[in-house]
Amino acid sequence: MSVTQQPSNHSGTHRLLILLAVAIAARVATFGNPVVHVDEEFYFFTGHAMWQGAWPFVDVWDRKPIGLFLLYALPAAFGFPAGIWAYQAMALVSVVATAWAIARLADRLGWAGGATAAGIAYILWLNLLGGQGGQAPVFYNLLMIGAAWAILESDRRRARSLGLVAMALVGITLQIKYSAVFEGMVFGLWLLASEWRRSRSPVALILYGAALVAVSLVPTGLAAGVYAAIGQWDAFLYANFLSIFHRNPDPLGELAGNLGQLALILSPIVALAVLGLKRAERDRERVFLAVWLGAAIIGVLLFRPWFDHYGLPILLPACTAAAAMLGRQDWRRRYTPALLLTVALAGQIVLLSLRHERGDASEFAALTQAVGKGPGCLYVYSGSTMLYVATQRCALSRWIVPAHLSRAREAGATGVDQDTEITRILSQHPAVVVMRPPYNGERPEAHARVLAAMAGGYRLTAKLPMGNETISVYKSAR
Incomplete structure (x- = not known):
């Protein structure tokens, strides 16, 4: 028909x-x-x-x-x-x-x-x-x-x-x-x-x-x-x-x-x-x-x-x-x-x-200002990778996507040991570290490792909203 x-x-x-x-x-x-x-x-x-x-x-x-x-x-x-x-x-x-x-x-x-x-x-x-x-x-x-x-x-x-x-x-x-x-x-x-x-x-x-x-x-x-x-x-x-x-x-x-x-x-x-x-x-x-x-x-x-x-x-x-x-x-x-x-x-x-849920341009602008434009490198452990571009700060790893190092499903699938790479990044003392709250699928041990490093030489300089989350910005105390 x-x-x-x-x-x-x-x-x-x-x-x-x-x-x-x-x-x-x-x-x-x-x-x-x-x-x-x-x-x-x-x-x-x-x-x-x-x-x-x-x-x-x-x-x-x-x-x-x-x-x-x-x-x-x-x-x-x-x-x-x-x-x-x-x-x-x-x-x-x-x-x-x-x-x-x-x-x-x-x-x-x-x-x-x-x-x-x-x-x-x-x-x-x-x-x-x-x-x-x-x-x-x-x-x-x-x-x-x-x-x-x-x-x-x-x-x-x-x-x-x-x-x-x-x-x-x-x-x-x-x-x-x-x-x-x-x-x-x-x-x-x-x-x-x-x-x-x-x-x-x-x-x-x-x-x-x-x-x-x-x-x-x-x-x-x-x-x-x-x-x-x-x-x-x-x-x-x-x-x-x-x-x-x-x-x-x-x-x-x-x-x-x-x-x-x-x-x-x-x-x-x-x-x-x-x-x-x-x-x-x-x-x-x-x-x-x-x-x-x-x-x-x-x-x-x-x-x-x-x-x-x-x-x-x-x-x-x-x-x-x-x-x-x-x-x-x-x-x-x-x-x-x-x-x-x-x-x-x-x-x-x-x-x-x-x-x-994810945020908008104004919230991102406030977060960018809190991170600042330098000097020193940035480590977005979890959060927006656009921060690297907006702040013009250098990265310390070729694994830019946070999930590649922190998410459980990526363990053994990216060509690098996740914990080893996180430790290597932190050993270079990034000037700024950005973290979102724990998320579903994240390896708790990875989150704890970065938090421990923040307690040992960083100060929390900002906690800002990004959508329905609060993003923490840590800066080196050195």
């Missing part, structure tokens, strides 16, 4: 302006806030450090691929705080462009009546899934929908070159976040199936498959080659591919809670997508969308610990397919506006709640 649709009355420019206005309204509460999310703080720090000659994985340790840090290096060039506005502006542009591509894809699939609503749904659902700032999928979702578009065009035009373009975009995505690998594999298999339908030639299939794999691995191969050339292949290999297998699992209850929250937030839009696909006439392009939706869901399930932003890639196929329901005549006047308004309101409640 075909889903009844009305043509869209939005011109390209009109639609783009609507999406831009919605995105600004949805995200304005975060603009200029340097502590939107701990991940983004670290990405910005690393991008900033790269301008000072630091190499990710060598001088600053993490598991994320280098493409993400290169992306953040662009706004970091503007320094602090201008760079915060710059990366959030980049994220805004990416969000609007992705939403526009979702709407255009819905147009193509015959759901023009719900296309603009689908783009709006994407923008609004981001706030429910930790995508209100510059999380990796906020940027790479644009590449992945570009890849999907190229695949559909390759099917229509019987053009192998477009398949290679699609896998090149997947390859770039992999250097922003490796978790896109499962979707990328499914995209590649779809292209191979299309090739087999066209040629029925095993030789052509093998050659095309080899080309697709090669193209998708070029960005990762280039990154690996650069690190090998500077003698840091082992550091690259361990950080990018081996360390994740050494990380300890989170408690089962925490994992179940994360997965349950993810399912709860995504279930409405995924349900609409499934209903839309079920009622729609089956053609090859819509089958591809259904396969993509399944791949995105399975791809998320494969990678624990299921934080909220892990679900962001699912929004691409889900919102596109949901256009089939959002644009139905019986939905457009009542249910679609009600749903979007509800999600918009819920998103703003989430943003206000997160600001209360």
Whole structure:
């Protein structure tokens, strides 16, 4: 049974302006806030450090691929705080462009009546899934929908070159976040199936498959080659591919809670997508969308610990397919506006709640002033890594992310003994040490070790609010 649709009355420019206005309204509460999310703080720090000659994985340790840090290096060039506005502006542009591509894809699939609503749904659902700032999928979702578009065009035009373009975009995505690998594999298999339908030639299939794999691995191969050339292949290999297998699992209850929250937030839009696909006439392009939706869901399930932003890639196929329901005549006047308004309101409640939990620009400014700009190095044992950038103080370790040294799940998974590294840092007598209260998952012995060091040669100079916590600032008494 075909889903009844009305043509869209939005011109390209009109639609783009609507999406831009919605995105600004949805995200304005975060603009200029340097502590939107701990991940983004670290990405910005690393991008900033790269301008000072630091190499990710060598001088600053993490598991994320280098493409993400290169992306953040662009706004970091503007320094602090201008760079915060710059990366959030980049994220805004990416969000609007992705939403526009979702709407255009819905147009193509015959759901023009719900296309603009689908783009709006994407923008609004981001706030429910930790995508209100510059999380990796906020940027790479644009590449992945570009890849999907190229695949559909390759099917229509019987053009192998477009398949290679699609896998090149997947390859770039992999250097922003490796978790896109499962979707990328499914995209590649779809292209191979299309090739087999066209040629029925095993030789052509093998050659095309080899080309697709090669193209998708070029960005990762280039990154690996650069690190090998500077003698840091082992550091690259361990950080990018081996360390994740050494990380300890989170408690089962925490994992179940994360997965349950993810399912709860995504279930409405995924349900609409499934209903839309079920009622729609089956053609090859819509089958591809259904396969993509399944791949995105399975791809998320494969990678624990299921934080909220892990679900962001699912929004691409889900919102596109949901256009089939959002644009139905019986939905457009009542249910679609009600749903979007509800999600918009819920998103703003989430943003206000997160600001209360994590803090805002004014609280961060007060903390920055309490830490001061020098001289001497800073040790953020637990707290905001953005303090290194804002105060321009040096760091004493390449393990900048506090959780890498203090969290139980990272024990034995970062290439260094946690307690040994903490002791080494403290032995260098940092001028300032920043600590948040004990947190869930922290190793108590690590917290006690730092507190003991503070009692032996530091004085507590400030206790300031940062969201719903009080951050302690210790300065050396020497």
